[in-house]
Amino acid sequence: MAVQARPKRPFRWHIAVFLAPAVLVYTAIMILPLAGTLQLSLFRNVDQHQVFVGLDNFRTLFGDPNWSVNFWNALRNNVWFFIIHMLVQNPVGVLLAALLSSPRLRFSAFYRTAIFVPTILSFVIVGFAWKLILSPLWGVAPHLMDIVGLRSLFTPWLGKEQYALTALSLISVWQFIGIPMMLIYAALLSIPDEVIEAAECDGITGLSQFWKIKLPLILPSIGIISILTFVGNFNAFDLIYTAQGALAGPNYSTDILGTFLYRAFFGFQLQVGDPNMGATIATMMFLIILGGVCVYLFLIQTRLRRYQF
């Protein structure tokens, strides 16, 4: 953290002043406690004492099938979870934002408010409400599908290994679509009218206007959304936990890194928590996410063209 002045200039105190409050609070409440936790991955509890074991825990995680099978399963599921978000949440979010930002659209305030509503709900509510809707007992979903003549397509999605994860991913998309929508909407609104007018003078309108003029201008925002989705998905936990429980059933088919980590770190039912293995998994998650963010920061972000208005 070398906030040092270059030789010719005096020390620029204002930089330190701008940075200090955030860095202090963040370091004290977040980084130090987290570092304290992550270093546990290099230790193991032997008779109530923490003994340094080097990378042994990582060897266990990848070498012992009792751990590695679960880890790869969780990682695979997590990738699928992320893919669905990228394929459904972000394109639909951009589409909605594009429609909303079209000038003189009536009721746009209403749509905007309504579509964002799921995002403000807590996981407790979302998980519970969808469980009720998809519940075969209550019969809302089968009934609705009956109306459109698709009753035969209904299955207890959340209880089937092959569908549960996709169903939950879509619920998560339903919940979070407001975020890409809002960010893109803000980005679209900040495109200066002059740019649009110039385009219209050149006869570029409608869809081609969106592809040729607006999309390049909002690319940095799409970049932010993608990386936020990536980080959010690989840290996700709550929805699976409230909807499927910590064992992420059926048969671990909805287990993602977050739930796997939770079980290892805090334990579940008769399983006693193992902070050392938990910290090992957390370190792996951290490295995966760090890898993704670095790719974004150094490969993608630097190549994006930014326009100052």
Place this chain on the structure above:
Amino acid sequence: MTTKLLTALLLGTSILGSAGLAHAEDVTLNIESWRGDDLAIWKDKLIPAFEAKNPGIKVVFAPSAPTEYDAALGAKLAAGSAGDLITCRPFDKSLELFKKGNLADLSALPGMENFSPVAKSAWQTDDGKSSFCVPMASVIHGFIYNKDAFDKLGIKVPETRDEFFAALDKIKADGTYIPMAMGTKDLWEAATMGYQNIGPNYWKGEDGRKALIKGDQKLTDKDWVAPFEELAKWKPYLGDGFEAQTYPDSQNLFTLGRAAIYPAGSWEIGLFNTQAQFKMGAFPPPVEKAGDTCYISDHTDIGMGLNAASKHADAAKTFLSWVASPDFATIYANALPGFFSLNSSPVKMEDPLAQEFVSWRGKCKSTIRSTYQILSRGTPNLENETWVESANVINGTDTPEAAAKKLQDGLDSWYHPAK
């Protein structure tokens, strides 16, 4: 060093917080518990009864949701902010806390003599020398049925497995009721209400359970695969979409009168009494032939211990002695029918359904759930795997043999009983 610095830093901000450490003369004890359902009973019945006898001690019952309880308690104990009294899960979970020094040794607590060795076994060290929780209650498994439905269809209470499946067939053929209310979504229903409910009749209760711990029997033996085979046969009798049916769904299905039989734990009694609009009865897991010895799961489920870091250890011990008294047992068992007292002095219960359950103790042999003692100490965890596999067997995604093999392989990877 850094911690101290941070502490000083944070102390500065604590002015904002409630610095009002009002030193009342009363001692206040906090109870940590996962039994949110019992909040009203503690508030209105148990705590007033204790406070009336022990002026100067106030008790607060502060439950958290069952799914978060263990993780939250662990964090609070580690940081030193947990309550004085800790509600104990049976066996290893609490044993672990005791080994870490979070729970105090209660072997010498006045009142502990009121419990039999079996009752205390769930909260003792392996050598049986130290006890660390006062036993509170056990729960019994069996089946609760809709009496009106049985009467209407002319079904008599099944005693053997053949009668049991004949009854299920009859209910299914009639079509008015879903034969059995159970789902596999929450996993544990399949294991606890299914496998552990009917299993003891196959593996002969304590005999089989202890042989498994000794290593004389394996989960792949006939007696341990057979309960899975029976579970697999349950599938056609469950409701439509049972794969996504949660535990509360099952409860509602039964209490709304839509299902005829409910594989149960006795703890359901209190709730079912208030919600069901029909007469109910109960029967123990059916045996193979009439006259066979029956075995029931009479599982030590809940106890209470003392936080070793409690500042009010003396007051807390006074409270725990009261929890060990027949007084407490009577109030508790009657307020929560289906939670059977472990106290040696007999408790009079009013509820007929609870009486029915407890009467099986007289004619059947009791055992506890097979996975709880010792066998769930390692990774993979046998209890959790049993949840997953029981659900798989009912869903039809694993054969009974495959499920048993997975469980045994998991156990073999860390458990090596001395031969």
Place this chain on the structure above:
Amino acid sequence: MSIATRSLPRTIGAHAILLTYTVIALFPVVLVIMNSFKSRAGIFGAPLTPPTPKTFDLIGYTTVIGQGDFFHYFQNSLVVTVGSLFFVLLFGAMAAFALSEYRFRGNTLMGLYLALGIMIPIRLATVAILQLMVASGLVNTLTALILVYTAQGLPLAVFILSEFMKQVSDDLKNAGRIDGLSEYTIFFRLVVPLVRPSMATVAVFTMIPIWNDLWFPLILAPSEETKTVTLGAQLFLGQFVTNWNAILAALSLAILPVLVLYVIFSRQLIRGITSGAVK
């Protein structure tokens, strides 16, 4: 102003898509609220019909309201959320400005350091944070929650705000410098008003996880006086899991305040966004 070039079918198409999605977004919420006003038989018998005089029942609400001081929980949630939001936005914007405006050694490193926090779930640090709070006597205070949420919200705020601050015109800032404005004045007077839309977006982002968090209220401030509305609702769900009347009522009560808050706040949000867009 742009000339209206859109055709009628296109407008209808836009409305159709938006309306469909609005129905999808609102359906579960409406379903929960609607059924919370019905009797048990009505809920199970005909979940899709609105309450009729025959099925109308407030039993769920009477159960919930008799159980806990939801109004007080709501106040706690409000204090925590608004408090954390204030600090996240202030500290976050300041740090983001420093990172995006000045070239200094370690700039990228500092950016990465401040972004670390979005990569590890803070839940992992629970024990250490709790120890810190116990040592400083902050357990069971709302201050503890505000501190944790401020730390938790900062990384994302800095990340997003610095992205937006890079888009603020250099000419404007340099003009300010030539006029002799201090860096602080440039930040507060010139830059902050310009990034208001993104501040509003960050505010919404930060607010949601704080309002909805279950874990830290449970660990750091579970007492009756400091309970938040989400924690209250969760405990309630655990307690009445089979009582759908009470569940649906509790869910509705947890939804409604946020909804009202959001509708009020969304006006500000949109005003912020549009005012930023008009140059």
